[in-house]
Amino acid sequence: MIRSYSEIVERVERKEAVVMTAEDVSRLLQAGEASRLSEVDVVTTATRAVMSGTYAVLSFPLAGPGSFLRARRAWINGIEVQVGPCPNENLGILDLMVLGTAHSRSRPNYGGGHLFRDLVEGKKALVEVETDCGRCIQAEVGLEEMPFARLFGSRHAFKNYSAFVNAGSEPVATIFHRLAFAPQCSEATFSGCGLISPLKNDPLLESIGIGSRILLNGAEGYVIGTGTRSSRDRPNLSGFADMQKMDPELMGGFVTSAGPECICSWAMAIPIVSQKILAEIARPDEDIPLPVSDVSSRAAIGVADYGDVWTEVDLDVIFEPESCISCSSCRAEESCPMQAISHQSGRVERDEWLCFHCGLCVSLCPGGAFRSRLGAVELNTESGDYKRIPVTLRQSDRLRAVKLAGDLKKRILDGSFKIAEPVGRIS
Ligand code: SF4
Ligand code: SF4
Known part of the structure; x- marks a missing residue:
């Protein structure tokens, strides 16, 4: 039975709601109990992956008022950061924007994603500032000295990511592999958590909207809207949460052969407010397309499915x-x-x-x-050929995403995570 958003919220508050993780739903279907799906009110979903579109806005006092007029350039642990947008003239306060994909000039294989995790773990970071009068100021700063530390996703949680192969004849350095990508389609890498991913379960954004509550790296945050390059076929989301409440295990840096990238995690509750969502939660990994592209040209060379990479494999190593x-x-x-x-x-x-x-x-x-059994991409090319290409690297961590969806379910059931109707639809 399909209920309205407000009815589901009331059922959750009265502790009458049936809340299941996307994995619970999958197990129900495997047990031949599809008829019980109509009893479900809320499905909890999650994803953990390399997510390039990540940045943090940090604001903190560096020196006393009047100690410098404005900061001209700044680095944290050797990572050049954007100063501003506020100049904080003469206040000794810095407002900085740090990109998750920025690389350190002083630490090899260290980038924004590593810095975010270090800060959340409670480590101090070295801040270096060049002022507009040419003075250099240095200080060790931790998250507890930052009254404002907020992480944003400008493009997170795609409904479908891709698998990559190198169709050329030479190895390629790329963010989609830790090593030089071997040529001749001899190996595959991929991203995406398949059936437990939030947008797979609500692809038309009927339940998720502006202001939907999320867990971003374990901290409660909100959906802002869609992210960059979001489309009807391949939607993604933008959102934010405070870094002070994040869990370091769910975030971090990920080194690739083109430099460090940034890992983030999302967990979302999907109230089942439409027949479409009910149909989507029943969709197995085998029915979710996994587009396969050449890593250099980014041209699509065929389609596999998430069953190839997430069923009859090991989630752990x-x-x-x-x-x-x-x-x-x-x-x-x-x-x-x-x-x-x-x-x-x-x-x-x-x-x-x-x-x-x-x-x-x-x-x-x-x-x-x-x-670990990592599976293989079963590639059906546009010219009608078939290829089986072994997976050598996963850029999504479904093991922790499963745990995260379970944690969210527990929080909803014990009342510590509140589901609230979005303030607006995402068009
Ligand atoms: S066998 Fe031991 S030393 Fe060799 S690659 Fe494996 S873990 Fe490393
Ligand atoms: S599975 Fe774990 S230990 Fe092995 S390469 Fe990946 S992150 Fe490192």
Whole structure:
């Protein structure tokens, strides 16, 4: 039975609502209980992925009033940041905009995404400012010294991302791979969490609207509207939340062969207010197209589906250090996009908290210390050919997205996350 938004909100408040994660729904369907779908009021969804369209606005006092007129240029941990938009003339206060994809001049493989996570973890950052009279000021600043620290997504949570292959004859450095992308369509990388992604479940934005509450990196925030390059076929969202309340495990930097990128997570509750949403929540991974493009030209070369990469695969990468054969140089450690692998006292270790379960180490480790079934893109090309291309790197972390959708469900049921009707429709 389809209910109105306000009826669903009332049912949640009275603790009568049926709230399920998108995974619960999938399991219900696999158990042949499709008829029970009509009982569901709210589906919780989530995604965690490399999301380039991320920036932060930070504002904090750097020096006493009158200590400089205006900042001309500024860096945080070596990352050049945009000064402004407010000049804060003579106040000693900085307003700065930091791009998630900006790269540090002083720290290799360190960018905006790493900085955001470091700040949320409570680490201090080195701020360097060049003033308009040529003075240099330095200070160590942490999130607790920032009365305003807000993260924005200008293009997040696409309904469908893509898979990439390199159809050329030479390796390519790209943000879509940690290493040079091997040629001749010999490997594939992809992004997107498939059936648990928010916009997959509400592609016409009937339930999600301006002002919808979200969890952005675990902090409560709001949808602003669509993001850049959003279209009816491939919608995405823009939104924001305060960094002070974020969970570092859900964010961070991700190193690629074209420099560091930025990871973000979204969780959203989708009240089922239309037949279309009811139909979409039942759609399995196999029915969600995964466009496959050439990484250099970005030209579409065929279509696969999310079933290829998320069914009969392992969401996690299993780590068995006893299988390590102590290579003279550890390719897994050198290449891990999260810098999660290290050697301590001659023994290989993995930082479970950092690991993204991208799977890259699986094909790089000759000892088999990392194991996971990553699947393969079953590519049907426009010329009618068929190719099976193994996945070597995932740029989405469905394992944590599943957990996040579960956390949101719990918060809704215990009343700590309030569902409220959006203030406006997104046209
Ligand atoms: S690549 Fe694998 S086997 Fe070789 S040192 Fe690293 S963890 Fe050990
Ligand atoms: S799966 Fe392997 S390569 Fe990927 S983040 Fe984890 S340890 Fe690093």
